[in-house]
Amino acid sequence: MMGGNDKLNSRFVEGLKKFTKKWEFVLLLILLAEFVIFGAANFEKFMRIGSIFSSINNYISICIISLFVTFVMITGGIDIQASSIVGLTSIVIGVLWSDAGLNIWVAVLLAIVTAALCGALSGFFVSYCGVQPMVVTLGGSFLYSGLALLISGLSKTPAYQGISGFPAKNDLGQFVSFRALGKMLVFDLIPVQIIIYVVLIVLCYLLLHKSRYGRRVYLVGVNRQAAEYSGINSRWIIMSTYILTGIGAAIAGVLLTANVDSAKYNLGSTFTLSIITAVVLGGTLSTGGKGSILGTALAAIVICILRYGLPLCFGISNQNLDLPIGIMLVIVVAVRAVLALNRKPLFRKLDRESLPRN
Numbered sequence: 001m002m003g004g005n006d007k008l009n010s011r012f013v014e015g016l017k018k019f020t021k022k023w024e025f026v027l028l029l030i031l032l033a034e035f036v037i038f039g040a041a042n043f044e045k046f047m048r049i050g051s052i053f054s055s056i057n058n059y060i061s062i063c064i065i066s067l068f069v070t071f072v073m074i075t076g077g078i079d080i081q082a083s084s085i086v087g088l089t090s091i092v093i094g095v096l097w098s099d100a101g102l103n104i105w106v107a108v109l110l111a112i113v114t115a116a117l118c119g120a121l122s123g124f125f126v127s128y129c130g131v132q133p134m135v136v137t138l139g140g141s142f143l144y145s146g147l148a149l150l151i152s153g154l155s156k157t158p159a160y161q162g163i164s165g166f167p168a169k170n171d172l173g174q175f176v177s178f179r180a181l182g183k184m185l186v187f188d189l190i191p192v193q194i195i196i197y198v199v200l201i202v203l204c205y206l207l208l209h210k211s212r213y214g215r216r217v218y219l220v221g222v223n224r225q226a227a228e229y230s231g232i233n234s235r236w237i238i239m240s241t242y243i244l245t246g247i248g249a250a251i252a253g254v255l256l257t258a259n260v261d262s263a264k265y266n267l268g269s270t271f272t273l274s275i276i277t278a279v280v281l282g283g284t285l286s287t288g289g290k291g292s293i294l295g296t297a298l299a300a301i302v303i304c305i306l307r308y309g310l311p312l313c314f315g316i317s318n319q320n321l322d323l324p325i326g327i328m329l330v331i332v333v334a335v336r337a338v339l340a341l342n343r344k345p346l347f348r349k350l351d352r353e354s355l356p357r358n
Contacts, residue, residue: 023283023336027298031305038309045312050189055308056301057191057259061086061252062271063300064197066278067204068248070296071241073279074208074221076288077126077133079242081140082249082275085115086268088148089253094163094263095155104167104178112250118144119246123239141272148265162262182259193255200251205293217241221288273322278303281329283336 019025038046045051056063065082072079089111096107122140125131152159167177184192208214219227220234227234249268257263282299284291303325310316310324 024292024295024298027282027295027302031298031302034302034305034309038305038313041309041313046309052305052308053190053194056304057193059274059300059304059307060191060193060197061256061268062274062278063297063304064200064252064255065245065248065271066275066282066296066300067200067293068241068245069275069279070204070282070284070291070293071208071217071244072133073284073286074217074288074291075238075241076221076224077238077241078276078286079122079133079137079245080272080276081118081122081137081144082245083268083271084141084144084148085118085246085249086253086256086271087265088118088144088151089115089250090257090263090267091148091152091155091163091265093254093257094157095151097166098157098163098263099155108178108254111254112247115246115250115253116243117246119242119244119249120239122246123242126242127235127238145266145269152265159265162264164262166258166261166263168261178258179261180258181255182257182261193259196251196255200248201293201297208293213237213240218289221290223289274303277325277329281332 065086069079069082092111092114093104093107096102096110097104100107102110118140122136125136126133149159155163157163166179168179168183181192181196186192186195208217216227216232216237219230219232220237224234227237253268256267260267278300279291279296280286281302282291282296284296306325306328307318307321310321311318316324
């Protein structure tokens with residue numbers, strides 16, 4: 001019995017040592033430092049659990065999309081069209097429900113399918129036609145934004161006003177049906193969108209780190225030609241990552257529409273830079289082959305807490321929040337580059353532990 005406990009303890013210690021050498025541990029320290037600094041500056045205002053959850057909830061669409069963009073960037077690509085798909089999803093839901101008279105959940109399903117097709121189209125041009133991902137997704141962002149504006153013209157409601165009045169409360173004043181996705185609180189404290197985000201983190205983690213598909217994504221990012229020689233259909237793998245991002249953007253669009261009770265063609269149009277920032281800060285290499293779901297999730301939370309704490313504790317206006325976030329990103333990337341030159345194990349090569357096993 002004692003021998004079994006010793007073995008268990010040694011495994012725990014060994015796993016802990018490995019974790020301290022990973023980038024996710026650094027992000028965890030940064031997150032802890034934020035709580036210490038902001039808590040010391042204004043403990044009573046900052047350490048309100050409800051307010052912290054609310055601040056994360058306000059940023060939840062970007063958090064969700066960044067999880068799926070991680071897949072794309074690990075393959076060596078980039079996706080800057082996801083924010084336009086958010087708006088497209090939103091207006092498709094609004095027009096199908098309000099003007100076409102479809103059931104709200106049928107409208108949601110069709111909007112998600114539309115977003116997946118948008119991702120598939122861009123992924124096809126990247127993987128099968130060999131067009132640069134930046135060019136394809138930049139064109140996609142204009143295409144899908146224009147398509148969203150065109151669809152909004154089919155509605156009786158003016159485009160600038162947005163379609164509202166979605167199914168909301170019951171006779172008891174509780175949020176039900178579609179609006180519950182944006183406003184319901186679990187245990188009267190935790191927004192349901194955060195619960196959905198946690199579930200998506202788990203699903204994306206299992207898909208990327210614990211499945212054969214995830215291993216193929218990594219291998220395509222490390223060396224696409226070698227992946228082809230080993231029998232992996234790299235074109236389909238790359239295309240599938242853009243489909244996943246389209247679905248992720250659609251989920252974000254559904255939740256955002258439910259939260260603000262308004263379907264607009266330009267919803268989420270400013271998300272692009274924040275999404276890329278969260279993925280890069282999370283440790284995903286722009287050249288592909290390295291990245292993790294946990295890293296992206298932690299980086300997104302770090303940015304959420306920074307956006308919450310700076311105005312509250314130091315009086316920095318919301319318009320100036322991009323500056324400290326940009327400075328933090330530059331410093332972090334620079335430090336990682338220096339450590340990589342010094343051949344530190346954390347940044348020197350692909351972490352084999354992050355690859356799922358067969």
